[in-house]
Amino acid sequence: MLDYGEKVRDHFFNPRNAGALAGANAVGEAGSLHGGDALRLMLQIDPASERIEAARFLALGGGSAIASFSALTELVIGQSVATAQRLSEGDIAEALGGLPPERMRGPALGRQALSAAIAAFRGEAVAAPAPAAPRCAPPPATVAYAARLARGEAGAPAAHPLLAARRLKAAPVPLAPASASLAAAGDTGAAIARIIEEMRPVFQRDGGDIELLGVEAGQVFVHLSGACAGCMMAGHTLSGLQARIIATLGRSMRIIPSGKA
Known part of the structure; x- marks a missing residue:
């Protein structure tokens, strides 16, 4: 973690909004266990106003991935679905103080999961991304x-x-x-x-x-x-x-x- 910035380390060691969301009405997933980084993003969206009232995540991944997922939840809470839909990978990286190109997989997965969650909320289908190649991963050993x-x-x-x-x-x-x-x-x-x-x-x-x-x-x-x-x-x-x-x-x-x- 010595090559990461202060914001990345903070989100990794103190992840925001980690855990299940019982009242979620929009769930999106990205990545895979085989690929090494996996994200389940859960949103609670007010059907009337389409405002994101809560966001939580369950994930497996490396330092920049976990930090990206944590930052993503903070970025979308309180936003309208339309605003959240415009969120980019660069916005997620910027919230962490920037990430080098080789560490952008986390923001990319976060963006994919967000798109999938919004599509699920609207009843739309989302094409599954191609599976990633195996890499370093931290799933529990059972x-x-x-x-x-x-x-x-x-x-x-x-x-x-x-x-x-x-x-x-x-x-x-x-x-x-x-x-x-x-x-x-x-x-x-x-x-x-x-x-x-x-x-x-x-x-x-x-x-x-x-x-x-x-x-x-x-x-x-x-x-x-x-x-x-x-x-x-x-x-x-x-x-x-x-x-x-x-x-x-x-x-x-x-x-x-x-x-x-």
Whole structure:
């Protein structure tokens, strides 16, 4: 998070209007669990005046995405539907003090979800956007919760996904040599190794790296190095890695950041 501005960090660590909205009469979604960023935007709109009285969101995503979704709710509350419809991705980024081009996926998803919610309120159909390529994601590490979210059921686990980056901490754990541990894991270890190789560029992009140390009894031991070793956002990225492993293997696995043996 060191490369983000003060407003982005504030919205990420203190997201506004996060959670379900019981009285929502306009709901729009964008992104996907597979893609790494997913947003459900819920609006309560006065049918007579078409003014947005309340807005809340449920989301999975990285720092700029969560901040963008938070800022979006503040921008639309109190506005007419017509005014909200004119909101652009640039307006969302500007509310955060600006975002670099490579961090504009959050505002783009926010704009898509807003359009979908307004269309739902008016009874119009919205074409679904093309699915995004997999990237860093922070979904909770349980198959059951991911399935409930995909089905559109409200409710958040005790460890709210927005707080995943703060809570994924682990002390170094001594481990047997990686070769022996992975050999014992067999095909499971090979599948996990392939997933980690696919996601390695995500860690390297932020100045760090990840190494698979071993797989034992439903636990995946990894070693973080470089900037990732002390980065707050590493928790989000590891959660995304964990979710991909769970989805691929079809069973619960736990990622444990560990010290090298």
